[in-house]
Amino acid sequence: MKKLLLVCIALMLAAGTAFAGQTGAALSQESIIEKIQKQGVLRVGMSTFVPWAMKDKQGRLIGFEIDVAKKLAADMGVTVEFVPTAWSGIIPALLTGKFDVIIGGMGITPERNLKVNFTIPYEYSGMSMVAHRKKAAGFSRIEDFNKKEVAIAVRMGTTAEQAARKYMPNASFKLFENESQALQELNLGRVHAVVSSAPMPAFHALKFSKKLFVPLKDNFTREPIGFALRKGDYDALNYFNNWILINHESGFLKEREDYWFKTRDWESLVQ
Amino acid sequence: MFSKPSNKITLVDAAALALVIAAISFFVSRMGSVLAYEWDWGAIPRYFFFRDPETGALVPNILVRGFFTTVKLSLWATVLAFVLGTATGIMGARGDGFQRFVSRTYVEVVRNIPSLVLLIIFYYFVSSRFLDVLELDVWLRGQSAGVQKTVSLLMAEPGRFNAFLSAVAALGLYEGAYICEIVRGGILGLPGGQWEAAYSVGLSGPQTFRLVILPQAFRKVAFPLAGQFISTIKDSAIVSVISIQELTFQGMEVMAATFLTFEVWVTVTLLYFILTFPLSMSINYLDKKFSPRG
Numbered sequence: 001m002k003k004l005l006l007v008c009i010a011l012m013l014a015a016g017t018a019f020a021g022q023t024g025a026a027l028s029q030e031s032i033i034e035k036i037q038k039q040g041v042l043r044v045g046m047s048t049f050v051p052w053a054m055k056d057k058q059g060r061l062i063g064f065e066i067d068v069a070k071k072l073a074a075d076m077g078v079t080v081e082f083v084p085t086a087w088s089g090i091i092p093a094l095l096t097g098k099f100d101v102i103i104g105g106m107g108i109t110p111e112r113n114l115k116v117n118f119t120i121p122y123e124y125s126g127m128s129m130v131a132h133r134k135k136a137a138g139f140s141r142i143e144d145f146n147k148k149e150v151a152i153a154v155r156m157g158t159t160a161e162q163a164a165r166k167y168m169p170n171a172s173f174k175l176f177e178n179e180s181q182a183l184q185e186l187n188l189g190r191v192h193a194v195v196s197s198a199p200m201p202a203f204h205a206l207k208f209s210k211k212l213f214v215p216l217k218d219n220f221t222r223e224p225i226g227f228a229l230r231k232g233d234y235d236a237l238n239y240f241n242n243w244i245l246i247n248h249e250s251g252f253l254k255e256r257e258d259y260w261f262k263t264r265d266w267e268s269l270v271q
Numbered sequence: 272m273f274s275k276p277s278n279k280i281t282l283v284d285a286a287a288l289a290l291v292i293a294a295i296s297f298f299v300s301r302m303g304s305v306l307a308y309e310w311d312w313g314a315i316p317r318y319f320f321f322r323d324p325e326t327g328a329l330v331p332n333i334l335v336r337g338f339f340t341t342v343k344l345s346l347w348a349t350v351l352a353f354v355l356g357t358a359t360g361i362m363g364a365r366g367d368g369f370q371r372f373v374s375r376t377y378v379e380v381v382r383n384i385p386s387l388v389l390l391i392i393f394y395y396f397v398s399s400r401f402l403d404v405l406e407l408d409v410w411l412r413g414q415s416a417g418v419q420k421t422v423s424l425l426m427a428e429p430g431r432f433n434a435f436l437s438a439v440a441a442l443g444l445y446e447g448a449y450i451c452e453i454v455r456g457g458i459l460g461l462p463g464g465q466w467e468a469a470y471s472v473g474l475s476g477p478q479t480f481r482l483v484i485l486p487q488a489f490r491k492v493a494f495p496l497a498g499q500f501i502s503t504i505k506d507s508a509i510v511s512v513i514s515i516q517e518l519t520f521q522g523m524e525v526m527a528a529t530f531l532t533f534e535v536w537v538t539v540t541l542l543y544f545i546l547t548f549p550l551s552m553s554i555n556y557l558d559k560k561f562s563p564r565g
Contacts, residue, residue: 039412043430048527055528057317059333081430084524085514089391093514096399098434178523184532187308204530270528271314 031235032100033076042073042080043099047087049179050200051260052105056269064260068122069103071252072243086177088157091115095230101240102228105197107159117233118226119240122253126219127163130201130212131193132186139192139215146170151191153182163221164195187211197223199261308533315534318525337521338542343426344438344517345504351443352503353496356450363451364458365480374451381448387509390441394513398437408432431516438510446503450496457492458484493561497554501547508543518542 036042046053046065053063061082073080083099094102094116105125108118131139139145145152146168154161156175164173174191176182183204186194189211194201198219205212227240247253260266302308318334363374381389411422411429419429427435461484469479511520522539526532 039409041412041430048524050528055333055524057332058321058323058330059318059336083430083514084516084520086512089395089512092395096395097403098399098514178527180523180526180530180532183530207530 031233032229033236033239036076036078036100040078042069042076042078042101043083044069044073044080045083045085045090045094045099045102046104047085047090049105049197050203050270051266052197053082053084054270057271062266062269064123064256065103065105067256067260068247068253071247072103072240075243087155088177091228094228097230100229101236104228105225106228107197107223108226109159109162112228115231116228117231117237118228119237120244121224121226122244122247123225123257125197125223125225127160127195127221127223128198128201128219129193129195129214129216130183130186130205131215132189132191133211133213135189136192136215142167142216142220144215145193148172150193153185153191153194155179155182155196158196159221159223160195160197167220203264302533310534311531312534314529314531315525315538333516333521333524334518334538334542337516337518338546340427340515340517340521341504341507341543342546344435344442344507344510344515345500347426347439348442348446348507349500349503351439352446352450352499355443355447357454359447359451360454361458361485363455374455378448378451381445386441386445386506387512389445390438390509390513393437393441393444394434397440398433402433402436407436434513434515438507438513438515442503442507442510445506446499449499449502453492453495453499454488457488460491461487494554494558497550497557501550501554504547504550505543 046061046069048054049063049065051063053061053065056062061084066082069080069082081099083093085093085098087104090102090104090106091112093099102116105123106112106118107125108121112118129145131145136145136150144150148170150168150171151174152164152168152171153174153176154164156177161173161175164171171192174182174185176185179196179200182191182194182196185191187208193215194204202214205214227244229236229240244253302310318332320329320335321332322328323330359374359377362370363378366374408429411419411432414422422432423429426432465483465487466479469483474482507517508519510517511523514520518539522535526535529535
């Protein structure tokens with residue numbers, strides 16, 4: 001009986017590793033560009049993040065990123081399919097082939113780059129901060145927040161978390177899966193501030209101006225944002241890089257950036 | 272010894288009721304004054320239905336769609352859990368040493384892993400190793416629009432098909448372990464006299480099991496099984512972490528876009544309640560009506 005069981009387990013393990021090897025090889029051998037063209041669908045991994053990607057009143061996705069992905073798909077002659085994914089699991093989901101590319105406001109970092117390939121930046125973002133009027137009264141410099149008694153809420157696994165830890169190593173941190181949870185914590189006055197990519201903190205401070213304010217005049221980091229794709233697919237990397245290059249030159253990216261980040265014309269679409 | 276419970280409201284009941292009302296009003300007043308929470312319910316209804324600007328028709332929005340995804344998910348997971356649970360339950364109760372070992376291992380492994388961990392193993396490991404190799408989603412994309420529509424009505428559209436299947440598999444496997452125990456208990460709980468009686472009228476072993484034992488066992492466990500279905504609906508909320516667009520996931524999406532945390536959670540809670548409460552009530556009713564009284 002025991003022997004039979006051992007043989008069974010050994011067989012299953014062997015099959016598992018064989019499969020793993022096969023799919024791994026298959027994923028890198030065939031460029032996703034070819035796969036996308038064959039299937040007629042570009043699957044884009046993203047995560048809700050105002051105003052990069054969000055649901056409008058009709059439940060459709062809108063935002064800067066959504067415009068970028070839609071144009072990319074149109075230029076490839078395929079339809080686009082968005083796969084909203086929890087931020088903390090977005091890289092594993094890419095690596096296991098749940099979608100073809102992450103177009104999700106993902107900051108290029110050396111750590112992430114060890115796991116995935118990044119394109120050239122299609123956008124730059126910076127970290128900014130929104131703080132609680134009462135709890136963080138009089139705070140105006142980053143040093144004011146870099147104290148033991150200061151609590152800061154950030155979204156888990158984001159570059160906001162990294163930046164906040166780097167610039168405010170003494171503060172204590174509360175990590176949340178979603179931006180809205182972090183902001184809720186701030187609105188309830190349980191933390192002093194929320195660190196996040198511009199322009200969201202400023203927008204949020206505007207909305208709850210009685211309770212919240214923007215303590216720092218400028219963003220305290222500048223980050224390149226790229227598409228992320230599985231490693232080893234240089235064909236796709238080349239295609240996406242050149243697509244970004246062309247759309248920087250043509251002004252498409254600039255025009256979309258102005259609309260989503262500099263104006264609030266889109267606000268009526270959401271609320 | 273057991274008197275019929277009376278319907279009179281006692282002093283203790285009244286005090287308990289008053290306490291609950293006081294607690295709720297305290298909570299609401301705290302929300303208003305201390306937290307200075309500005310309730311804004313105006314944005315919520317349009318996430319149920321919205322009017323199409325072109326046709327003027329009322330179209331279901333993401334909360335309603337999420338609600339039905341939860342229903343579909345729970346139904347399929349229950350079907351799978353029922354099949355798995357019944358098979359392993361019978362194995363556990365009537366099987367030989369090896370079958371009992373398999374049944375036991377299944378129950379103990381699943382019961383001792385957090386459902387969230389099980390789900391993530393399924394989504395990232397099992398799905399990408401086995402499900403993606405089958406390329407069901409690719410096959411589905413190649414089918415006619417009619418087939419695609421039917422499949423997405425019953426399960427999920429092509430883009431979400433594999434994720435949906437891994438969620439159903441994980442949930443079904445998880446709930447199946449509990450059903451296994453329910454079924455096993457139901458079979459073992461029958462008095463041995465049933466077997467002896469069946470032998471004495473000349474039925475063979477398998478016949479006895481199929482014609483005498485199983486029908487009685489199922490009758491006995493029908494209500495715990497139905498209760499497990501309600502649990503499945505509630506447990507299905509965890510699949511939101513693997514991007515299945517069910518009720519909890521859609522609620523979080525609305526929250527991320529509108530920042531209306533409390534309004535959205537209250538709405539989502541009510542929707543789950545609307546789904547499970549009538550079920551729970553009807554089970555109670557059926558239980559009272561049909562369960563054998565000793």
